[in-house]
Amino acid sequence: MHSQPHTTPTSPVPVPPEISGTAPWAGSPPADNQAASYSPFVELGRSDWARLAESIEQPLNQDDVDRLRGIGDHLSLDEVAQVYLPLSRLLNIYVENAARLRAATNDFLGESTRRTPFIIGVAGSVAVGKSTTARVLQEMLRRWPSTPRVELVTTDGFLYPNAELRRRGIMDRKGFPEAYDRRRLLRFVSEVKSGQPEVTAPVYSHLKYDIMPGEEHVVRRPDVLILEGLNVLQPARVRADGTAGLALSDFFDFSIYVDARQAHIQQWYVERFMRWRHGAFADPEAYFHQYSRLTDEEAVTRATDIWNRINGPNLRENIQPTRSRARLVMSKDEDHGVSRVLLRKV
Ligand SMILES: Nc1ncnc2c1ncn2[C@@H]1O[C@H](COP(=O)(O)OP(=O)(O)O)[C@@H](O)[C@H]1O
């Protein structure tokens, strides 16, 4: 299982100079020479990573990829084959080994507990591509014989409803840790992990910009649960008596942080906002319907303002500091292509 120490996000694992030179690791210089020579991550450049795919049969065709695309996505078959296919194989290795370890432990203890869902957390900024990554992985993992049932849940369903956010005076903090019903989220994940037959998650609508009353996502003991959200790698909260509670990642079997330079993510956020203006926002029922009438220039200003006030600060203050807790970090370039992968060795 996930054996990362639950240190505070201000004490990241030491990262050597060879991977601290680019933006993702800037700001966390090694503390001393000994730390400088050690990294818990093995780093693979794109071509080395892609080479791992050579012996694996590609389970998706271009039609499958087209179905997976979000509005205006440029996800290519090459990207799927070279990046996501090896990732799905790696996950498959972890799934099968977790099952073996569980069976051996049961034998040792003389117990006969059944297999429980393998949980994968997918973290990263708003607009970095978490849901695209999670959807591709869901489709790919479904095609491995050991994991036909893969559920995908996003943590936005655990945001407090707008009425509650207003009551707390945090309507402009959507996505910040305090905007989530953390206890409910922890309960959800622990119930799934413990193999409960039916666990429900609330549902968030981007169109309504709110939780949908009466709607729920029912999870019935899947082989794999992918939990995607900004804050899935947040450390446990420290209680008043100094002890730490549980973190979501205590229930994860694997975690992925989708990473990119802030300037690129901001650009993707603004571009997605511009597309939504003619898509989701054009619906008269949409919370942001008034945005569909903005000129291009006004829309860029509006999206940039939301980024600068909410999503940018949340990335810097809460999300990015959790990156070093991930089992695997995918670094994306300006065109969304993954240029390197960091995999935790320990
Ligand atoms: N691999 C990819 N290739 C091309 N475009 C992508 C890729 N991943 C994400 N995008 C685009 O980037 C934007 C943000 O992606 P999305 O998955 O919605 O992010 P998040 O779930 O992190 O908010 C979307 O417009 C999406 O179409």
Ligand SMILES: CC(C)(COP(=O)(O)O)[C@@H](O)C(=O)NCCC(=O)O
């Ligand atoms: C709903 C979100 C908080 C994302 O939540 P997540 O699924 O990662 O838990 C985010 O997309 C959002 O709406 N942020 C608020 C600022 C904005 O409108 O972009």
